Amino acid sequence: MKAGSRFLNAVSAVALSAGVVSSGAGMAVLASAAVAEAAVIQRIEVRGAQRVGVDAVRSNITIKPGQSFSNADIDESVKRLYATGFFSDVRISVSGGTLVVSVSENQLINQVVFNGNRKIKDDKLRGFVQTQPMGPYSESLVSADIARIKEAYAAIGRSDVEVTTQVVTVAEGRVNLAFVINEGDRTKIDKITFVGNSAYGDTRLASVIQTKRSNMLSFLTRKDVYNEDKLRADEEALRQFYYNHGYADFRVISSDVALDASGNEYAITITVDEGQRYKFGNISVESTVEGVDGADLERLVETRAGNTYSARDVQKSMEAISRRVSSAGYPFARVVPRGDRNFENNTIGVTYMVDQGERAYVERIEIRGNTRTRDYVIRREFDISEGDAFNQETISRAKRRLEALGYFTSVNISTAPGSASDRVVVVVDVVDQPTGAFSVGAGYSVGGDGLMLEASVEEKNFLGRGQFIRVAVGGGLQSSRTYNFSFTEPYFLGYRLAAGFDLFRNETSSNSDYKYEETGGTVRVTAPITEELATTVRYTYKELKYTEDGAYGADGLPYTGDDSMSAPYIDLIEGSPWRQSIIGHSVVYNTLDDRTMPREGIYASFTHEYAGIGGDSEYYKVYGRVRYFQTLSDELDLVGSLSAGAGHVVSTGDNLNVFDQFQIGGKDLRGFETNGIGPRLNGDPLGGTTYFTASAEVNFPLPALPQDLNIRGSFFADAGTLYGNDVSNSAGVVGTDMSMRASLGAGILWLSPFGPLRFDYAVPVVKEDFDKVQNFRFSMASSF
The missing domain is CATH 3.10.20.310 (membrane protein fhac)
Incomplete structure (x- = not known):
């Protein structure tokens, strides 16, 4: 009886205090002043659950018949019911031995639509919102969706977007929900100011960060979109820049962002403390791991006493030591750099400590x-x-x-x-982030096709698999046409092997006498040797077709009636089509800090090829190129580069064909046409067996233009030669000797949203009478 009395007393205390008080805000509490002892109910009664169902309500209640419960259990049950999103109101009370759960159901969403949106399409907006058709209508969820839509618009530079909703009843308990969007204008970045910098000017620092001032091309690049996370990344980029240039004490003091509501523009002010510039002092390696000699590891260190301090070089040294120690059978050994600042001579000595880390x-x-x-x-x-x-x-x-x-x-x-x-x-x-790109490139060839265009579509993370695909189509206004398709799997068969293939077709009219067509494909595999060194093996098969005037005779054979054409080219037309089967091997060494606009580092490539596994070509060919970049002035952002290239081909059969020999000019030797120098017969280029090229260049930001446009000027000097000839039926050839050519020029480099564009004007200062000159060159090309 005592147990029954305690139960009745507890229930009476609950009933007399008006049961449970509930609010629409989503919280209900047991109104008893205190339930001294836990209550027990015999059954649960659910009221108001029409669409959701009684069982769904009961499954979210922690209170069970025959088990004791307290205020905390009621609180938890109410929270769970609200968390389902199906209810706008929840009330829990006790009547006798019954727990009464009264709910008011949210209306169901029949359809979700977006109105007023142009910059972000419906399918993308649906990915941002969590309110879905056939789901419950929830004010809190809709408010959260509005916030997500605003964040999506802020990410594309429209921070002043306005989002409201319209709810239309379409049936009992069902509504249509419309997000009404006023996209507003783009929020631009009016200026980016640096305070406290003396070693580097604003222009140089602006080139380090990703956030850019708004300009006429910002609608393509989207780099003028303010984002707090992006600004934090810019701060880190500034730190790394200074740390890698000797400023080990550098700090970003503050990054202030002000919005001018009248102009809808941001002004960003970044305040820095550069500190002193340091050089490396004494460098050593010490080891506490038995069997590991620190002195033997010193040759792996990339930091050298007297060099400008660089955190990047310290990191590379740590990784090189760690790899060596780990491969020697010490997987838990760790490398920790210990710095020793000398404030009198501004040096930092570094001791690389190798010790046994924790086993993890x-x-x-x-x-x-x-x-x-x-x-x-x-x-x-x-x-x-x-x-x-x-x-x-x-x-x-x-x-x-x-x-x-x-x-x-x-x-x-x-x-x-x-x-x-x-x-x-x-x-x-x-x-x-998006990894697809559509680009349109342009070039200009004097004496050739004139204006040339290329359109390409590429995706470097195809279907999220990390695969690279590129399709490109190009051509000139007259007869040149190019078609290319490339595919690369960066991890072939699960190994770090980049395997892929290229398919291509080129059609050109080299001059008024003949048309040249090339169709083929390449299969390639690239393997990394180190982080900076890679090797590639490839096989190429192609078919080359030469026709006079691009025409065929009535018999279906190429027309060869022009006797004024050089003998080797008559042979090419009569022997068409020709086939090449080439196996090649390349080694590439790359330490560039930036592939698009390098300021420091080396890019070197060496290739050798053998043709003769079938086909009409039989030769062995070697060629290579190296280019060295160095910043000449950090303050002026002055970058210098030196490059050199060479190649040689020898026949492994009777003779070489014209298309087996090297052809240079144009980008290799500015001021001359493509195929503009070297051995010629009756004005036709035959190519040569050997070439050498060299170039020196300095580039700089143009002072009168905003740095954000990424337009730079350059001065350059090129020199080179192409000589030797091993083509049969070529009596009377000129230009087979090792005569040097040289040119001087100036250019403009634009790192445009469509890719790097170059505008060069060069004047040959050393040339032969039979060379073909081309002073102006406009092309879309990389330096490599």
């Missing part, structure tokens, strides 16, 4: 934030996997690789404790 293993690699890129594409950039020894240098290297892919706007790698003290969880947070 990777329990798992957790990837978050990737909405498009597949997990395995991210995982394969790690040199470790689950169960391997944890190594911080390996994690740092994976981060750089992921950033270099260009698939993500941000990459952050952190660690969390695992299930045991010696287990570590590696957490990878990424944010996908």
Whole structure:
């Protein structure tokens, strides 16, 4: 009886205090002043659940018949019911031995539409909102969706977007929801100001950060969109820039952003403290790991006493030492740099300490934030996997690789404790970004096709698999046509082998006498040797067709009636079509800091080819090129470069064909036409067996133009020669001797949204009478 009395007393206390008080805000509390002892109910009664169903309500209640409960259980039950999103009001009360749950259902969404949106299409907006058709209508969810839509518009530079909603009842309990969007104008960036900088001017620092001032092309580049996360990344880019140029004490003091509502423009002010510039002092390696001699590791160090301090060189040295020690059987060894500042002579001595780190293993690699890129594409950039020894240098290297892919706007790698003290969880947070591109390029050839155009579509993360696809079509106003298709799988068969193929077709009219057609394909595999060195093996097969005036006779054979044509070209037409079967091997060394606009580093390539596995060509060919970049003045952003190239081909059969020999000019030797120098017969270029080229150039930002336009000027000097001839039936050839040519010129380089464009004007200062001159050159091309 005592137990029954306690139950009745508890229930009476609840009933006398008016049961449960509920509010539309989504919270209900048991109104009893205190339930001294836990109550027990015998049954649960649900009221108002018409569409959702009684069972769905009961499943979200923590209170069970025959079990004691308290105010905390009622609070938790109310929270769970509201969290489903199906209810606008929830009330829980006790009547006798019955728990009464009264709910008011939210209306169901019949349709979700977007009105007024032009810059962001409906399908993309649907991906941002969580309110979905046949789901419940929730004021809190709709408010959150409005915030997400505004964030999406802010990401494209429209921070003043206005979003409202319209709700229309279409049937009992069903509504249509419309998000009404007033996109407003683009929010621009009026100015970016740096305060506290003396070593580098505003123009130089502006080239380091990704955020740019608004200009006439900002609608294409979208670099004038303000974003807080982007600004934080710009701060980090400034830190790395200064750290790599000797300023180890550099700090970003503040980044202030002000919005001018009248002009809808941001003004960004970044205040910095540069500190002193340091050089490296004494460099040494010490080891506390038994069996590892620090002196033997010193040759791996890239930092040298007397050089300008660079955090990048310190990091590279740490990674090189870590790889060597790990490969020697010490997977848990860690490398820690210890700096010794000398403020009197502004030097930093670095001692690389190698010690035995804590034994820790990777329990798992957790990837978050990737909405498009597949997990395995991210995982394969790690040199470790689950169960391997944890190594911080390996994690740092994976981060750089992921950033270099260009698939993500941000990459952050952190660690969390695992299930045991010696287990570590590696957490990878990424944010996908668009990786497709459509570009239109233009060039101009004097004496050739005149204006030339190329349109291309490429995707470097196809279907989130990390595969590269490119389709390009180009042509001139007269008869030149080019068609190209490329595909690359960067991890062939699960290995770090970039395998792919290229298909191509080119049609050109070299002069008024003949037409040239080339059709073929290449299969290639590239393997990295180190982070900076890679090797490629390729096989190419192509068919070359020469026809006079591009015409065929009545018999279906190429027409060859023009006796004024050079004998080798008559032979080419009569022997058409020709076939080449070529196997080649290349080695590339690349230390450039930026592939698009390098300021420091070396790019070198060496290739050798053998033709003769079938086909009409039989030769062995070697050629290569190296280009060195160095910043001459950081303050003026003055960049110098030196380059040199050479090649030689020898016949492994009877003679070489015209198309087997080297042809240079144009981009290799500005001021001359493509195929403008070297051996010729009756004005026709035959090519040569050997060539040498050299070039010196300096480029700089044009002072009268905004730096954000990425337009730079240049002065250059080119020199080179093409000589030797091994083509049969070529009596009377001129230009076979090793005569040098040279030119001087100036140019404009525009890093446009369509790719790098060059406008060069060069004047030959040393040439032969039979050379073909082309002073002006306008092309879309990279320096490599």
